[in-house]
Amino acid sequence: xxxxxxxxxxxxxxxxxxxxxxxxxxxxxxxxxxxxxxxxxxxxxxxxxxxxxxxxxxxxxxxxxxxxxxxxxxxxxxxxxxxxxxxxxxxxxxxxxxxxxxxxxxxxxxxxxxxxxxxxxxxxxxxxxxxxxxxxxxxxxxxxxxxxxxx
Amino acid sequence: xxxxxxxxxxxxxxxxxxxxxxxxxxxxxxxxxxxxxxxxxxxxxxxxxxxxxxxxxxxxxxxxxxxxxxxxxxxxxxxxxxxxxxxxxxxxxxxxxxxxxxxxxxxxxxxxxxxxxxxxxxxxxxxxxxxxxxxxxxxxxxxxxxxxxxxxxxxxxxxxxxxxxxxxxxxxxxxxxxxxxxxxxxxxxxxxxxxxxxxxxxxxxxxxxxxxxxxxxxxxxxxxxxxxxxxxxxxxxxxxxxxxxxxxxxxxxxxxxxxxxxxxxxxxxxxxxxxxxxxxxxxxxxxxxxxxxxxxxxxxxxxxxxxxxxxxxxxxxxxxxxxxxxxxxxxxxxxxxxxxxxxxxxxxxxxxxxxxxxxxxxxxxxxxxxxxxxxxxxxxxxxxxxxxxxxxxxxxxxxxxxxxxxxxxxx
Ligand SMILES: Cc1ncc(COP(=O)(O)O)c(C=O)c1O
Numbered sequence: 001x002x003x004x005x006x007x008x009x010x011x012x013x014x015x016x017x018x019x020x021x022x023x024x025x026x027x028x029x030x031x032x033x034x035x036x037x038x039x040x041x042x043x044x045x046x047x048x049x050x051x052x053x054x055x056x057x058x059x060x061x062x063x064x065x066x067x068x069x070x071x072x073x074x075x076x077x078x079x080x081x082x083x084x085x086x087x088x089x090x091x092x093x094x095x096x097x098x099x100x101x102x103x104x105x106x107x108x109x110x111x112x113x114x115x116x117x118x119x120x121x122x123x124x125x126x127x128x129x130x131x132x133x134x135x136x137x138x139x140x141x142x143x144x145x146x147x148x149x150x151x
Numbered sequence: 152x153x154x155x156x157x158x159x160x161x162x163x164x165x166x167x168x169x170x171x172x173x174x175x176x177x178x179x180x181x182x183x184x185x186x187x188x189x190x191x192x193x194x195x196x197x198x199x200x201x202x203x204x205x206x207x208x209x210x211x212x213x214x215x216x217x218x219x220x221x222x223x224x225x226x227x228x229x230x231x232x233x234x235x236x237x238x239x240x241x242x243x244x245x246x247x248x249x250x251x252x253x254x255x256x257x258x259x260x261x262x263x264x265x266x267x268x269x270x271x272x273x274x275x276x277x278x279x280x281x282x283x284x285x286x287x288x289x290x291x292x293x294x295x296x297x298x299x300x301x302x303x304x305x306x307x308x309x310x311x312x313x314x315x316x317x318x319x320x321x322x323x324x325x326x327x328x329x330x331x332x333x334x335x336x337x338x339x340x341x342x343x344x345x346x347x348x349x350x351x352x353x354x355x356x357x358x359x360x361x362x363x364x365x366x367x368x369x370x371x372x373x374x375x376x377x378x379x380x381x382x383x384x385x386x387x388x389x390x391x392x393x394x395x396x397x398x399x400x401x402x403x404x405x406x407x408x409x410x411x412x413x414x415x416x417x418x419x420x421x422x423x424x425x426x427x428x429x430x431x432x433x434x435x436x437x438x439x440x441x442x443x444x445x446x447x448x449x450x451x452x453x454x455x456x457x458x459x460x461x462x463x464x465x466x467x468x469x470x471x472x473x474x475x476x477x478x479x480x481x482x483x484x485x486x487x488x489x490x491x492x493x494x495x496x497x498x499x500x501x502x503x504x505x506x507x508x509x510x511x512x513x514x515x516x517x518x519x520x521x522x523x524x525x526x527x528x529x530x531x532x533x534x535x536x537x538x539x540x541x542x543x544x545x546x547x548x549x550x551x552x553x554x555x556x557x558x559x560x561x562x
Contacts, residue, residue: 002510002556002560004509005505005506005509008505009506014562039517042499042531043531063531064499065500066498067502123505126505129501
């Protein structure tokens, strides 16, 4: 019945939704940003410690759907230890894949662990859930310190 | 619980709605998003086609046959709305785009004229954004204050709190007749009596009430009443503002243009009489005529019979929902329309919406354009099933089974 949607709601997604990684307030963060998805009311607070262009630590807090929570959780795992530039490039790829047309060529391998979320492209109404954390990270890295919204 | 049969032939009714007989994601469509918008029966769709194929012309302008015919059809839709609301005069019915535009019209004409610095507009904590934002805009422009009457944990208006906020500075009370996020039906008779005791006019947001209960604006004695055609099985892009003649006459015009004038020179313009004063430009002709067809359709079934059927659906759905331990109902007023807003433990409404859609079930997940209501109940969003005249108890069963599957999937 609900099996068809396992392409999006994979075990990994449920796992990260149930036990989000890096789900904490970061006291010594030097970047902090509030993300907001006005469509569903999801809120995320993203913390990062960026030193010399290196993302030394990243964490988040907030409430959201399984897709946005899992996406944020996966993101923090992946970008920790990356340079700002690497994170930026990964987001670009992720964004392209999640918003792309279904027929587009996708290089899932380059996405690594993030590939589990690629299925969201078949559910356009939910793409913003998957990208909220990334938009927030992007703003945090730019350090423009405002609330970001997915609109 | 036994399932009482509606006073109309549900199978026949469902056959009137072509869109309902399709499958979504390989399941029969179960359409439970009626509070957002309803589907259209064949007579409404046919009315639109007939206008364009046989009767179409601009209205109120030509002397030729089609213009006359189309004007007659257009004006007869106004009469249908007048009868539907039991308004005293046809010219108290103003055609607008929908509830949102109706409220903005009142805010920008009645409001601009009568609301000044320090004055107050009183709404409630359960309003749709379209009955909040126009007043915020007015208050900002006029230096006035927006007051918000409190609600209870069941989602009912606290009448004492409401009474306490009525003051000699209150210029208008604007409340929803029925909440789209909670289903609550407000005690508008009392609200109107309390406001009128102080000489304050009352606007009712009827977006949700018009499709689900008999509305008599004279018996209610409301001063303004707004509704949208698309929630009443009619087309989108057409709605109604009812206003008492005396108030409408005293209000300044809103948009300027053709139709709303009597005489124009470059020095001065004389405005047209009601209702045309508020209907500038070529109106939404075909959809207005089709709104008339929607009202005919609803009347043929009977608004009371529809209300009774929806009440049974709500009672049945509520009973079944309460058997699901992980489910919390948001909005449990005793006096409610057929709206079931709920949350599930540890499952976000967006996930519920996407997963139910996989089973062909269309519900709404989100804040329902009522973010302050979500804040009050401390939820980011709710899932909402809302029923219409064509829904069945079997569809309620499908919904409840779907909810159980979602819970199981999330483990
Ligand atoms: C209570 C209420 N008021 C106002 C509106 C706005 O109606 P519309 O979008 O048709 O202008 C709606 C519908 O969304 C509603 O449910």
